[in-house]
Amino acid sequence: MYINQGVCTQCTLCVPYCPMRAIASDETTGHVEIDQEECVECESCLRADVCSKGALTMPVLGWPRILRNRFSNPLTTHPDTGIPGRGTEEMKTNEVTGRFTRDRVGISVELGRPGTGTRFYDVEKVAMAVARLGVRFDPHNPVTCLMEDTTTGKMREDVRGEKVLSAIIGFDLPREKIVPVLDKLKEVTFDIDTVFSLDLVCRMEEDESNATITLSKERGFIPSINGKVNVGLGKPRARED
Ligand code: SF4
Ligand code: SF4
Incomplete structure (x- = not known):
């Protein structure tokens, strides 16, 4: 994800929506920018739909960067x-x-x-x-x-x-x-x-x-027992062994 500085107003509304804290104001330039090393391409900032200027821009991702999106969105x-x-x-x-x-x-x-x-x-x-x-x-x-x-x-x-x-x-x-x-x-x-x-x-x-x-x-682990029960969703293939 990157920010189109041509239209960004530096309002910082998008900053809190990044789970990786990758969006921040640059102290020197005053620009709101995305740290490309930390951005995992999850698109949370885009989905939050807070940028009225359309400045948040998702590029076409190549290999291997596209893995960030596949594992994070x-x-x-x-x-x-x-x-x-x-x-x-x-x-x-x-x-x-x-x-x-x-x-x-x-x-x-x-x-x-x-x-x-x-x-x-x-x-x-x-x-x-x-x-x-x-x-x-x-x-x-x-x-x-x-x-x-x-x-x-x-x-x-x-x-x-x-x-x-x-x-x-x-x-x-x-x-x-x-x-x-x-x-x-x-x-x-x-x-x-x-x-x-x-x-x-x-x-x-x-x-x-x-x-x-x-x-x-x-061994020192604290189990939290979570259960999931699926009823009638498929024909069991489980063998009793
Ligand atoms: S919400 Fe949009 S205009 Fe505001 S800082 Fe973020 S990218 Fe820039
Ligand atoms: S795509 Fe995800 S990680 Fe990257 S700036 Fe947006 S919210 Fe942050």
Whole structure:
């Protein structure tokens, strides 16, 4: 996003609408400008519709900058998944797809938030840390699609410096590997310049117990149990294994 200085009146009305604080008045020139390093092309400023002068201008984005928009604007459909947003659809509909069986746990690591964002070199640090423990990256995930090597978690060189509002690493692993992976994720927090939250996807036992939740508490994580129930949305493909 950039501001057409030919029509901008420097009113600053757009400034508070930027989740990355990328819009600011330049103290020297007095111009309201957008820091192109920090702008994640989310279009929030444009959607706020506060600029009566039409000064906010969205250019046609080339590669790799277009990734900023795909990962940061929730209304943009991601070409690798065919759905809007940064994640994969199936994590939330496991009762239909059966991607996560009783002996495998799904994990999403959601890096970045409004105000901080994340760069793909930090995404890579987390992905490479867990890849060493033998996790299986989700092939339909937008971050996996940007990896140079899905066995090591290494990202493509041309995307590593791009900044996005947030990015989700998705993978699954055998249930018995959950403890080393949780410990590794705690360790890697000291190496990255952003925040992340974790989603755990696991099937409940017949008696409604869940060992994964107990283990994550023991490793110092505070689980907030969110549920999503889809009724009659599809024919279950889940196998009981
Ligand atoms: S709202 Fe429009 S005119 Fe006002 S500072 Fe922002 S870009 Fe300039
Ligand atoms: S596109 Fe998003 S990040 Fe860029 S200036 Fe507008 S609100 Fe800020």
